[in-house]
Amino acid sequence: MTTSTYSRRRALGLGVAAATGALAAPSLVRANATIDWKMVTSWQKNLPGPGVTAQRICDRIETLSGGRMRVRLSAAGELVPALGVLDAVAGGTAQMGHTASFFWQGKMPAAVFFTAIPFGLTPLEHMTWIEQGGGQALWDELYAPFGIKPVMAGNTGVQMGGWFKREITSLNDLAGLKIRMPGLGGEVLRRLGATPVALPPGEIFQALQSGVIDATEFLGPWSDQAMGFQKVAKYYYAPGFHEPNGTGEALFNKAALDGLPAELQAIVLEACRAENALALTESEWMNAGSLATLQEKDGVDVRFYPDDVLAGLRKESAAVLADFATRDPLSGRIYESYAAAIARLAPWSRVSVQRFLSARDGA
Incomplete structure (x- = not known):
């Protein structure tokens, strides 16, 4: 039995146990009683970007419900580890979580498609795939064995390529590079000679400062500045080939969600x-300001990956993604759906957004 299979079966068992209590609870609660939930997250408390988003969701649920429902947030490490969110929600330790799908690549490889894919969909394109192109149904199907309902819940926008202690001038500079990069971007770099290192957000700065890693990516300028990466690395590369989108996910214990009255179910999903x-617009605004500060006050050197590096990254990304077509039936269907979304949306994005931006810049 594989680790992935064991995890799925274990989660199924935990989900059944959680379902019994969660479904029974509403019948024992008076109509005017307050429903208290727990949310666990993968982020430090109030981290600009996803940490702020997680707290706002809790606050919005309480406000929209008129105080009938409260969600208490536990930041990474307070109740469960940063990378323990999926298991905590599946097992009923918390009814809700806020995290990113690429953290679950080891349990279900295709989960990475629901955060970002190298050279994949932009934020608006990704939202369109989820809402209009069948992405949500596939996401639900993928997480169903864990007894979890996933939804989009925040977006940190287009990501930067990462922070490096030394310049990247050619593909040769990737050889032996120790870099924190989760998701498929890490696998792409591994195939080009780098060593991807898996680290939760709260451990990245110390690892970069101490030399455990030579480079890291995280999010965009706003969140990255708050993490302090500019203090130990001055080369800030673009584009974020590995994450052209930054979808955060809310995870719901399905039994707990189904056990809510219909109006409260609608409130938590609409929150x-x-x-x-809101998070996407906030990230765009704050990233613009933080990028200027990083350059003008912190002396950060914004660089662009050389053309040969981008070409190598693009080639390996295509090979990595192609593996999903034959991995298993569900992964294959997710890959095909995502590829179909790119094929449909990319020509329109080139005609509309890309051409307009070039025209606006006079390029």
Whole structure:
């Protein structure tokens, strides 16, 4: 039995146990009683970007419900580890979590498609795939064995390529590079000679400072500045080939969600949908300001990957993604759906957004 199979079966068992209590609870609660939930997250408390988003979702649920429902947030490490969110929600330790799907690549490889894919969909394109192109149904199917309902709940926008202690001038500079990069981007770099290192957000700065890693990616300028990476690395590369989108996910214990009255179910889901749009606009605004500060006050050197590096990254990304077509039936269907979304949306994005930006810049 594989680790992935064991994890799925274990989660199924935990989900059944959680379902019994969660479904029974509403019948024991008076109509005017307050429903208290727990949310666990993968982020430090109030971390600019996803940490702020997680707290706002909790606050919005309480406000929209008129105080009938409260969600208490536990930041990474307070109740469960940063990378323990999925198991905690599946097992009923918390009814809700806020995290990113690429953290679950070891349990279900295709989960990475629901955060970002190298050279994949942009934030608006990704949202369109989820909402209009069948992405949500596939996401639900993928997480169903864990007894979890996933939804979009925040977006940190287009990501930067990462912080490096030394310049990247050619593909040769990737050889032996120790870099924190989760998701498929890490696998792409591994195939090009780098060594991807898996680290939760709260451990990245110390690892970069101490030399455990030579480089790291995280999010965009706003969140990265708050993490302090500019203090130990001065080369800030773009584009974020590995994460052209930054979807955060809310995870719901399905039994607990189904056990809520219909109006409260609608409130918690709409709270996430509202935050998805608000967080993206906030990230765009704050990233612009933080990028200027990093360059003008912190002396950060913004660089662009050389053309041969991008070409190598693009080639290996295609090979990595192609593996999903034959991995297993569900992964294959997710890959095909995502590829179909790119094929449909990319020509329109080139005609509309890409051409307009070039025209606006006079390029």
